[in-house]
Each structure stands twice: as C-alpha cells, then as structure tokens.
Amino acid sequence: MEQKKPTDMDQEKVIEIKGLYKSFGTYDVLKGVDLDLHKRENLVVLGKSGTGKSVLIKIIVGLLTPDLGAVKVLGQLVDEISYKELLALRLKVGFSFQNSALYDSMTVRQNLEFPLVRNQRNLTKGEVNIAVERVLDAVGLLQTINQMPSELSGGQRKRVGIARTLILQPEVMLYDEPTAGLDPITCLEINNLINEVQERFHTSSIVITHDLTCAKAVGNRVAMLLDGKFERQGTFDEVFNTDDERVKPFYEYNFIQ
Amino acid sequence: MDNQAENPAILKKQARPPGKITRMFLTLYDVCQFVTRFFKEGFLPPYEGRELMRQCYDIGYRSLALISLTGFITGIVFTKQSRPSLAEFGATSWLPSLVGIALLRTLAPLLTSLIAAGKVGSSIGAELGSMRVTEQIDAMEVSATNPFKFLVTTRVLAATITIPILTFYTAMVGMLGALLNVSLFEDTSARAFFQASLEQITFLDITASTVKAIIFGFTIGMVGCYQGYNSSKGTEGVGKAANSAVVIGMFLIFIEEVVSVQFFGLFRT
Numbered sequence: 024m025e026q027k028k029p030t031d032m033d034q035e036k037v038i039e040i041k042g043l044y045k046s047f048g049t050y051d052v053l054k055g056v057d058l059d060l061h062k063r064e065n066l067v068v069l070g071k072s073g074t075g076k077s078v079l080i081k082i083i084v085g086l087l088t089p090d091l092g093a094v095k096v097l098g099q100l101v102d103e104i105s106y107k108e109l110l111a112l113r114l115k116v117g118f119s120f121q122n123s124a125l126y127d128s129m130t131v132r133q134n135l136e137f138p139l140v141r142n143q144r145n146l147t148k149g150e151v152n153i154a155v156e157r158v159l160d161a162v163g164l165l166q167t168i169n170q171m172p173s174e175l176s177g178g179q180r181k182r183v184g185i186a187r188t189l190i191l192q193p194e195v196m197l198y199d200e201p202t203a204g205l206d207p208i209t210c211l212e213i214n215n216l217i218n219e220v221q222e223r224f225h226t227s228s229i230v231i232t233h234d235l236t237c238a239k240a241v242g243n244r245v246a247m248l249l250d251g252k253f254e255r256q257g258t259f260d261e262v263f264n265t266d267d268e269r270v271k272p273f274y275e276y277n278f279i280q
Numbered sequence: 281m282d283n284q285a286e287n288p289a290i291l292k293k294q295a296r297p298p299g300k301i302t303r304m305f306l307t308l309y310d311v312c313q314f315v316t317r318f319f320k321e322g323f324l325p326p327y328e329g330r331e332l333m334r335q336c337y338d339i340g341y342r343s344l345a346l347i348s349l350t351g352f353i354t355g356i357v358f359t360k361q362s363r364p365s366l367a368e369f370g371a372t373s374w375l376p377s378l379v380g381i382a383l384l385r386t387l388a389p390l391l392t393s394l395i396a397a398g399k400v401g402s403s404i405g406a407e408l409g410s411m412r413v414t415e416q417i418d419a420m421e422v423s424a425t426n427p428f429k430f431l432v433t434t435r436v437l438a439a440t441i442t443i444p445i446l447t448f449y450t451a452m453v454g455m456l457g458a459l460l461n462v463s464l465f466e467d468t469s470a471r472a473f474f475q476a477s478l479e480q481i482t483f484l485d486i487t488a489s490t491v492k493a494i495i496f497g498f499t500i501g502m503v504g505c506y507q508g509y510n511s512s513k514g515t516e517g518v519g520k521a522a523n524s525a526v527v528i529g530m531f532l533i534f535i536e537e538v539v540s541v542q543f544f545g546l547f548r549t
Contacts, residue, residue, distance in 0.1 A: 138423035
C-alpha cells in the first residue's frame with residue numbers, strides 16, 4: 024500500500040493545541056498535548072483505546088472542556104468564545120462520529136436536511152434537495168435517500184454520517200474511528216472516501232484511529248498518543264521506524280498478524 | 281509554562297469527593313439551570329413549530345385510547361361506589377353533581393397526569409436518554425444546531441399544552457361512564473344528568489383544574505427531558521432515565537396536587 028505524501032508544513036495552521044490537560048476523576052487522560060493541523064492536511068492520530076483520542080477531538084469542537092491548555096481552531100480560542108460564536112465555528116468544523124450518530128427517528132434525507140435548514144433558513148425546498156442529493160452522491164449513497172438509518176449497513180451509516188457533516192461545507196473534518204467495526208473492503212472504501220473528501224472539498228482533517236492500514240492510506244502525517252502526550256509525530260515510516268516498546272507491538276499486531 | 285504544576289487535574293485528586301448533601305444541592309442547582317434555560321430559549325426565535333406539532337400529536341393523540349378507557353372506567357366505578365353512601369341519606373339526586381365536581385376538581389387532572397407521567401414521561405426519558413448515549417445529541421451540537429431548543433423546549437411545551445386538553449377530555453369521558461352507570465339504576469335522562477352535574481361546577485373549579493393540569497404537564501415534560509438529556513452510562517443510563525422520569529414525575533405531581541388543593545381552597549367560601 025502506498026503511503027501518502029506529507030503536505031507543506033509551512034502552510035497556515037487551522038488547529039493549534041498547546042499544553043492540553045484533561046482528566047476524568049482521578050484518571051489523567053491528556054497530560055500536556057501539543058498538536059498542529061495544517062491547511063489541507065490529513066493528520067492521523069493513533070493510540071490505544073482509552074488514551075484520549077476521542078476526548079481530544081471533542082475538546083476541539085467544544086463538546087468537552089479542557090482542564091488546562093489552549094485550543095485554537097481557525098484562529099479562535101474555543102474556550103474563550105461565546106456560545107453563539109462557538110455555534111458559528113462549528114459550522115466550519117465537521118465531526119464524523121464513531122457510531123455515525125444518525126438521528127434514528129429520521130430518514131437519510133431528513134438527517135441531512137436537519138443541520139442545513141437550521142443553519143441556512145433562507146434556502147428554498149429545491150435548494151435544500153439539491154444540496155442533499157449532491158452530498159449523498161459524493162458519498163455514493165443517493166439510492167438510500169428515503170431509507171431509515173436502521174435499514175443501512177455499518178459502512179453506509181458511516182458514509183451518511185460523513186455526508187451529514189459535508190452538507191455544511193466545513194473547512195475542517197474530524198473523523199472519530201472511521202473504520203472501526205467494518206470489514207476490510209468497506210474500510211478501504213471509507214479510506215478512499217476520506218481522501219476524496221480532502222481533494223474534492225479541500226478540507227483539513229484529523230482522523231482518529233487505531234487502524235494502521237487506514238493511517239497509512241489517508242494520513243499526510245501521523246501523530247501517536249503515548250501516555251497522554253504526542254511523543255512521536257511525522258510520516259508513517261518516521262513514527263514506526265523505532266525500537267520503542269510502546270510503539271512496536273502496535274505495528275506488529277496490525278501488519279505482521 | 282509549567283503545565284504540570286498548574287494542572288487542575290492534579291489538584292482535583294487531592295480534593296475530597298462531594299458528600300451526599302453537597303451532591304443534592306449540586307443537582308438542585310443543575311435542575312434550576314435547566315428550567316431557567318427552558319424559559320430563556322423556549323420563547324425566543326427560531327421556533328420549532330413543526331416539531332412542536334409532532335410532539336403534541338405524539339403526547340396527545342397517542343394517549344387518547346388509554347386515557348379514554350381509564351376515564352370511562354373511573355366514571356363508572358366512582359358512581360357505583362358513591363351511590364350506597366348517598367342512598368343512606370336519601371341523597372342519590374346529588375350523585376351527578378358529586379361526580380362532576382370530583383372528576384373536574386381532582387380525578388381528571390390527577391389521573392390524566394399520572395397516566396401521562398407513566399406513558400409520556402418514560403417515553404421522553406428513554407428517547408432523549410438513548411439519543412444522549414448514542415451521541416445523537418452531541419451530533420446536533422457539533423452541527424451548529426441547538427439540541428435543547430429542538431428536543432427539550434418542544435417536548436416540555438407540548439406536554440404543557442396537551443395535558444390540560446387531555447384533562448378536560450378525561451372529565452368528559454368520565455361523565456359518560458357515570459351517565460352509563462346512572463342510567464342502569466335510575467330513570468334519569470342524559471340531559472337532566474348533565475344539567476345536574478354542570479350547574480354545581482364553578483368558574484374557580486375550571487380555573488383550578490386548568491392551572492393544575494398546566495403545572496402537571498410542565499412537570500412531566502421537564503422531568504422526562506431533564507432525566508433523558510442528562511443520562512449517562514450507556515443502556516443502563518437509558519433505563520434509569522426512563523424509570524426516574526416516571527418515579528420523580530409522579531412524586532412531584534402528588535406534592536403539587538396537595539399544594540394546589542390548599543392554595544385553591546383559600547378562594548373557596
């Protein structure tokens with residue numbers, strides 16, 4: 024499998040994280056995280072389960088508040104802006120959930136219409152339909168438009184979840200475990216979709232995963248979360264070309280097995 | 281910056297976890313914030329009219345069968361049980377007005393609300409609870425929409441609007457049940473029965489019943505939404521949210537009933 028090339032590191036930063044701490048009760052999850060995401064870059068965040076990968080992206084969109092540290096998204100400090108400003112910022116940041124989080128009482132069409140009609144109230148019914156069909160076509164699921172989420176497969180649900188975020192035309196995409204629980208063929212399709220989204224919609228993305236095949240296929244850069252910090256960052260080969268006993272088993276399990 | 285030294289997480293470890301009483305006050309503070317948020321956001325645009333109508337339909341129309349049956353049986357049973365006591369004093373002619381007053385003042389609001397607390401409260405608690413644990417509420421948040429407005433204000437408003445309507449419907453169906461029982465034992469026409477029932481009902485009775493039903497409806501919606509919206513710990517949390525919505529809802533309805541009886545009693549001579 025071919026590894027993606029790194030993007031130009033001199034590009035504008037869309038996300039800057041400095042000294043981020045987060046704990047739950049007595050369990051410290053993030054212990055001084057520093058991370059940058061550059062424009063039009065796909066950054067893969069790797070780490071074992073429970074290391075705080077999902078916590079990190081939930082802090083980025085303001086779903087969780089950090090104990091300490093600064094998170095700057097598209098030039099705005101997430102912690103310091105008002106709720107109204109946060110909502111405006113969230114329009115520019117798409118979040119694809121691990122379990123897709125589709126609204127199960129709504130059809131696929133209604134799922135996609137929901138954020139659009141609430142954020143762009145001047146759109147006509149025809150314009151909404153065009154937008155819904157355009158993003159569903161982009162993820163290759165136009166035929167499911169009138170189906171309920173319960174009638175979709177795991178892979179289809181992930182795609183619809185991604186389409187629902189794309190409908191707001193975000194500048195930044197956050198993918199939480201996009202290939203978790205999917206078969207290898209569907210994983211490959213999702214990896215291709217993430218790359219297509221980057222090219223077609225010109226997004227910058229953070230992809231949370233512990234699937235190294237996905238990391239290699241979609242990541243311009245990889246950052247590995249170890250003991251609450253990003254201790255290894257770089258290209259896929261740079262991160263895994265090491266004797267670090269915390270990193271080696273990760274690689275061996277994914278590829279040698 | 282020496283982050284390690286300033287990390288509040290480290291300081292938190294040294295602090296003792298809050299005790300039962302502190303937790304109770306924290307929950308109370310949380311509830312107050314939730315209710316305040318409803319009043320802040322519920323009446324400001326943009327309005328979720330379509331969702332409000334859908335919730336009114338769900339809460340109202342779909343409860344009709346159960347409420348009809350309960351109201352009708354209550355009317356029959358109450359009339360049947362009251363007759364012997366009144367007959368002892370030769371006062372069976374008072375039966376229609378007794379049934380009318382009892383149904384309108386207490387039985388209809390209380391029965392309707394208790395049924396709604398069970399049916400509607402648990403359904404709201406479970407629905408919002410499962411939306412919370414499957415991250416659907418978070419998905420609304422991150423797509424720059426306000427889930428509180430869409431999910432909470434619509435459901436609380438729908439319950440507040442629908443329960444008073446259902447209360448008067450229950451009273452009417454209960455009267456029909458009472459009429460059926462009366463016509464089996466006495467030679468009373470429907471017109472005479474309703475005339476006797478309604479002439480003892482005052483404006484205060486109707487006002488008190490309406491106000492109580494509004495308060496009960498608000499309570500059912502608010503408790504169900506609070507429990508569901510703040511549920512956690514996966515599927516276990518959903519079950520707990522649904523259960524707490526019913527138990528707390530019913531408990532509060534009984535307390536409100538006692539308080540409102542005392543309050544409206546002040547206006548009766």
